[in-house]
Amino acid sequence: MDDALGPPEKMAERREELTPMMTQYFELCTQYNDSLVLFQVGDFYEAFCAAAETVARRCEVTLTKREDSTGKYAMAGIPIDNAESYVERLLEAGYRVAVADQVQDPEEATGVVDRAVTRILTPGTLTEDELLDGERNNYVGALTADETYGLAVLDVSTGDFYATSVDSESAVADELSRFDPAEAILGPGATAAQLPDRCTVSTFDEDAFAQQRSTEHVEQYFGSADRLLPTTAEVRACGALLAYAEYVRGGEDGTLDYLNHLTRYDPQEYMLLDAVALRSLELFERRTVHGRENATLAAVIDETASALGRRTLDDWLRRPLIDRDEIATRHDAVGEFRDDVATRENVHDELRDVYDIERLISRIARGRANARDLRSLAETLDVIPQLADHLDGADCEKLKSLRERLDPLSEIRSLIDDAIQADPAREITEGDILKPSFDEELAQLRETERDGKDWIDDLEASERERTGIDSLKVGHNTVHGYYIEVTDANLDRVPEDYERRQTLKNAERYYTPELKEREDQILRAEQRADQLEYELFSSVRQQVADQSERIQAVAETFAELDVLVAFGTVAAEHDYTRPVVGYPPASDKQVTVDGIHIEDGRHPVVERTETSFVPNETVLDSTDRVAVVTGPNMSGKSTYMRQVALISILAQAGSFVPASDARLQIIDRIFTRVGASDDIAGGRSTFMVEMTELADILDAATEQSLVLLDEVGRGTSTADGFAIAQAVTECIHDEVGALTLFATHHHDLTAVADELDGAYNLYFRTRQDDDGVHFEHAIERGVADASYGVEVAATAGVDARVVDRAREILRGTDGRNIPSWDTTASDTEAAVLSEQKTNGSRRGVESEQPLSHDSGPADTELLREVQQTLAEADIATMTPLDAMNVLANLKRQVGDAGRQPSEQTE
CATH class of the missing domain: 1.10.1420.10 (MutS, DNA mismatch repair protein; Chain A, domain 3)
Known part of the structure; x- marks a missing residue:
């Protein structure tokens, strides 16, 4: 289409030719040059010129043309009544949207109707219910780089505001992963590389990060900045974030009066779950596209009744507690709700009538709430007396405290009841809203x-x-x-x-x-x-807005009650038990729990999605800190490791756990190296990603950490992979001291575990008969006898020709392409023959000369004899001396076969 004016930024060249309306549009585009301006014309929001082409393409609306004295130019519009659905598409495409509304009655206008930008919509500052996920907070962040890194995150829709500081770039990424901000602004020295992948970076005036200006902003809302925030980096991050929030979402006076509480926290107050752990453990999102819906930890324990509760549940899972006493107070409340069915159900029923008053009070304070919103607030406050009655007989201190925090807000309820009609009109300027x-x-x-x-x-x-x-x-x-x-x-x-x-x-x-x-x-x-x-x-x-702090406090109380009731419901309905976390009950608190001891532990998600689940025990403590887990594919190794981590997370979040008994030390951080992934855009292979994650683990893990490793070293050659796996095992055992579960198909590693004082072997039982391989999913101490990879391939539906050929190669019965000892012909063979490589060295990897791939009939016969010897050896019952004798005989056979005839004669 012929665009006579060109893009809005080019209109300046012909400004004197523009009509009054287009002049107004041009001025707004110039003022908000970082945003796509939607300009109200009657019942539509219009965009013109190049912006119109963007709106038409992204929103899939018709691109038309407008003609006036300046010529023809592109025009595209979206209906105001359904604007949110179109705006959402623009935000997802990475645009900021400035909404220019008519701020003058057209009947009173003598010329062009006055218009002004009333709100700027960005991914992290949304407040519209239609654009928000009611179950998740929507954070915008700010990051500064000073002597330390200062970071702040704010949910403009609820008023939740957090700040902290950290010392390294990796710690920045770890902390931001707790909140998963949708958008961030960056101060001088900060880079986008420190942000989560899905976080949109928005530009903003760098002057907002200046120390004096940011200090004034913080003190305008919260009083003394020095008292609240100990570092200049945090002050700068918070001040700039407040300025940005005012710029895009300020109320009628440009401020955000409902922001009345800034939480400064220490990262050490919570268990750290970085982005890798959150993804690997599937706390909130499935890693597999074709997985069952809602098969995440958050989904299976979500018995909350309100949006307030669902967001708080999300927060508790992202930030499990470290403080043992606070964990215990949550467990007390969960236990009381689990045992008292009537109270639990009554409180749950009352909370179902609770409106999302956290987000409502932000609209009220910004002058954007209508009369129906106030009625919803009053109906929510009406449940407070009933909730207080249901909690009147509570025994534990946590529930007593929550009951006391149920501020009745009687004057607010009375004000709304006296003023607002029972079913008021939606519009607030056309009457029929007040009694x-x-x-x-x-x-x-x-x-x-x-x-x-x-x-x-x-x-x-x-x-x-x-x-x-x-x-x-x-x-x-x-x-x-x-x-x-x-x-x-x-x-x-x-x-x-x-x-x-x-x-x-x-x-x-x-x-x-x-x-x-x-x-x-x-x-x-x-x-x-x-x-x-x-x-x-x-x-x-406004009178209601003046009480926003009290209303937000009640909202927090509702939310806590909702999550505790949800935990009690899950515990009662799914046979969860109260864990002992940190120290035994009734102790002097000087005695601490050593490690992780779980009896009949279950995976909280898998047990809900499978018809049957086999519980297993876990023991990781100062005596046995590292467990090497072997077993066939599909036997349950990954599920087992994840269940241990999820039980720890649930326990420290305040929930009961799926086990018959659990005694757990406080875990400061969970590290996961589970599953394959790559970073093609970043130029990193699967193996490079694995090694990067491994480096982070070895650098940051402590004796209070839980480490899950699955098939470390799989992305390279067998020799390199085993060498890395062994070195990692030794480093964690000797230097790091973290509680570790290491699942592996490097069966050589089981011999290493046997020789480390604080390590031991676990395996998943499997039996094989004429009907195939049967996975019993039960874990025991010891070493698995095989991986049954070919059988798993057959079960997965791999072509029978491939499966049969694989079996021939594995048995070495075709006389060619027989694998050398450096490849895993069979896990059983590799586990034993690897002893020949060690040659008496506990941690060496010196290899004997392997049999040639071009072996003749004699070598084939030798291999059959070795296989026969191994098949007849009862590894599970033989003594170490018996095993050494078998290995010595095998070595002698192989050595004799490898000598030249002249040598044999001699």
């Missing part, structure tokens, strides 16, 4: 309006009787007001006091002086009443 009894003047105006309309209602009957015209009608329209309509056939009977108002095709419309007087009275009363209602409503709304 007339709320204000004497309003009552008089509505009475005048009502009396006038009653008189008009009676006018039709009285005029029919006076004129004798049975078809006479009294009506009203917005253009001509009230009228008396008479058909042409009855015009000869029209009284002399009728004055013509409008001529129709087959009728005439009239008014009388008395009707005109009544109409003026009604309109004056109605207009003044509507205006007065809006003024009174705004006053009521």
Whole structure:
């Protein structure tokens, strides 16, 4: 399309030629040059020129053209009534959207209608319910780089505001992963590389990060910055974030008055779950595209009744506690709810009627709430007395405290009940929102309006009787007001006091002086009443906003109760038990739990999605800190490791756990190296990603950490992979000291574990019969006898020709392509033959000369003899001396076969 004006930024060249409306549009585009401006024209938001092409393409709407004195140019619009769905597409595409509304009544405008940008929509600062996920917080972050890194995150829709500082770039990424911000602004020195992958980076005035300016911003909202925030980096991050939030989402006066609480926290106060752990453990999202819906930890324990509770559940899982006493207080409350069915169900039922008042109070404070929102708030506050009654007999201190925090807010409830109609109109400027009894003047105006309309209602009957015209009608329209309509056939009977108002095709419309007087009275009363209602409503709304801090405190209480009830429900319905975390009950608290001891542990997600689940025990402590886990593919190694981590997370979040007994030390961080992934865009292979994650683990893990390793070293050659796996095992055992589960198919590693004082072997039982391989999913101490990879391939539906050929190669029965000892011909063979490589060295990897791939009949026969010997060896029952004798004989056989004939003769 011929775009006569070009992009909005090019309009300046022809500014003198623009129409008044396009001049207004151009000025707004210039002022908000970092955003896509949506410009209200009647019932649509329009975009012009190049912006129109963007809107048409992203929103899939028709691209039209507008023509005026300057020429033709592109134009695209979206309906205001359904704008959110289109705006969402623009935000997902990475645009910021500036909404320019008409701020003047078109009937009062003498020229072009005044317009102004009333809100800027960005991914991290949304407050519209239609654009938000009610179950998740929506954070915007700010990052500064000083002597330390300062970071702040704010949910503009709820007022949740957090700040902290860390010392390294990796710690920045770890902390931000807790909150998963949708958007961030960066101060000088900060880079986007430190942000989560899905976080949109927005530009903002760097001056907002200046120390003096940011300090003033913080103190405007929260008082002394020095008292709240110990580092200049945190002050700068918080101040800049407040400035940004005001810029994009400020209220009628440009401020965010409902922001009344800034939480400064120490990262050490919570278990750290970085982005890798959150993804690997599937706390909130499935890693596999075709996995079962809702098969995440958050989904299976979500028995919350409200949006407040669901967001708090998310927060508790992202930030499990470290403080043992606080964990215990949550467990006390969960236990009481689990055992007291009536109280649990009554509290849950009350919380189902709780509206999302965290987000509501932000709209109220910004002057964007309507009368229905206030009614929703009142209905929510109505549940407080009932909740207090249900908690009246609570025994534990946590529930007693929550009950005391249930501020009844009686004056707010009474104010709303007295002022707002039970079913108010949605619009707040057109009346029908307040009870007339709320204000004497309003009552008089509505009475005048009502009396006038009653008189008009009676006018039709009285005029029919006076004129004798049975078809006479009294009506009203917005253009001509009230009228008396008479058909042409009855015009000869029209009284002399009728004055013509409008001529129709087959009728005439009239008014009388008395009707005109009544109409003026009604309109004056109605207009003044509507205006007065809006003024009174705004006053009521402001009085409610003034109590935002109290309302937010009640919202937090609702949310905590909701999660504790949910935990109690899950514990009761799914046989969860109370864990001992940190120290035994009734102890002097000087005795701490050593390691992780779980009996009959279950995976909280898998047990819900499978018809049967085999519980297993876990022991990791100062005696046995590293467990090397072997077993066939599909036997349950990954599930087992993840279940240990999830049980620890649930316990420290305050939940009971899926086990018959659990005694757990405090875990400061969970590290996971589970599953394959790559970073193609970043130029990193699967193996490089694995090694990077491994480096992070070895650098940051402590004795209080839990480490899960799955198939470390798989992405390279067998020799390199085993060498890395062994070195990692030794480093964690000797240097790091973390509690570790290491699942591996490097069966050589089981021999290493046997020789490390703080390590031991675990394996998953499997049996094989004529019907195939059967996975029992039960774990025991010891070493698995095989991986059954070929059998798993067959089960997965791999072509029978491939499976049969693989079995031939594995058995070495075809006389060619027999694998050398450096490849895993069979896990059983590799586990034993690897001893030949060690050659007496506990941690060496010196290899004997392997059999050639071009082995002849003699070598093939030798291999069969070795296989026969191994098959007859009862590894599970033989003593170490017996095993050494078997290995010595095998070595002698192989050595004899490898000598030249002359050597054998000698």
